[in-house]
Amino acid sequence: MSEPTKQAGADTSLIDSPRFTEPKSRRDFLGLAAWWSAFGTFVIAMLGALRLPMPSVFPESNTRVKIGPPDRFKKDSATHLTDLSLWVFREADGGLYAMSAICTHLGCIAKREDNGEFLCPCHGSRFADRGKVLAGPAPSGLQWLEVSVAPDGQIQVDKMRQVKPGTRLMV
Ligand code: FES
Known part of the structure; x- marks a missing residue:
């Protein structure tokens, strides 16, 4: 930057003052503005980059659904829980199991x-009473889902945990 010019006979007391700051030229101002814009853009981009490894949608935290107390399911019964797309069966000996009603072809x-x-x-597609495929195009049988007893005594089904067909809970 150039030194402020002192004209002959002009009062230079202001220029010589330690509080004097040289006026900014338009070029200086635009240069500063460009630097600050670039810096702001960089900071925003970095904040976005830090967020990338985090999932936007969190997986369902709890896939277990409580479906009621054991006595809700009478012996030798089949209960359709339509809102869960689920069938719950209780056999004559008390064995309980849950089968998804979602077709394994296209859902x-x-x-x-x-x-x-x-x-x-x-x-x-056609499935046997215990879910085995009888006719396609479904590639596999209806899923048996894990059934357990919750700490509060209710029966719960884990909709994401498949078990081997024939697995029953004795309650
Ligand atoms: S979705 Fe069930 S047979 Fe295609």
């Missing part, structure tokens, strides 16, 4: 027929 809800078999209305 339609299979309907239980009078003979106990399941029929998928979308593409006609």
